[in-house]
Amino acid sequence: MEKQIGEFNIAVFAEIFSLMGNILFEEIGLEDLKLTKMEMLELVIIxxxxxxxxxxxxxxxxxxxxxxSRSVSGLEKDGFVHRETNGLNRRNVNVYLDEAGRQLFVQKKQQVEERLNSKAAEMSQEDYNQLTDALSDAVRLLRKYNILKRP
Structure with a gap:
């Protein structure tokens, strides 16, 4: 007897993506920095x-x-990152944060953490534990089946 697997609801993934984007980018002043959400996401990943x-x-x-490449060029021009050609394989270009990028990331990370912590403080301990367990389980399962690749 073959096991029946349900289909993924793409709307759930889209909603989670949207919520995570709002958490990362809401009220952190990207307009003042003249950075796009894509550029801020790149800084977070780098x-x-x-x-x-x-x-x-x-x-x-x-x-x-x-x-x-276009986006990183802008970040490089603004002094947030730099690229280096990999000595072993000249076709691979590695990207690193510069000091300005590191400082910006630390500042924005602190803003996001403060916002998340203030929202978490409104939750009951049981809801907080349930949320963190569910998120951890989701990430573990997505990685286990290579749906979410490990950085």
Whole structure:
């Protein structure tokens, strides 16, 4: 007897993506910095994975290498990141945070954490535990079946 698997509801993924985007970008003043959400997302990913290749960055965001290259060029021009050619493979270009990018990331991360912590303070302990367990389980299962790739 073959096991019947339900179909994924793409609306759930879209809603989670939208909610996570709002958490990351709401009220953190991207307009003042003249950064797009894509550029801020790139800074977040680069800060967690310094030295990743442009291809890896494009894969993590789910966009083309051409779009990433254009976007990273803007971040580089603004002094937030720099690129280095990998000595072992000249075709691989790695991207790193510069000091300005590191400072910006720390500042924005603190803003997001403060916002999340203030919202968590409104939750009951049981709801907080249930939420963190559910998110951890979701990430674990998505990675286990290679739906969500490990950085």
């Amino acid at each position: 800060s967690s994975n310094e030295g990743l290749t442009m291809s890896e960055l494009a894969n993590q965001i789910g966009t083309s290498k051409v779009q990433i």
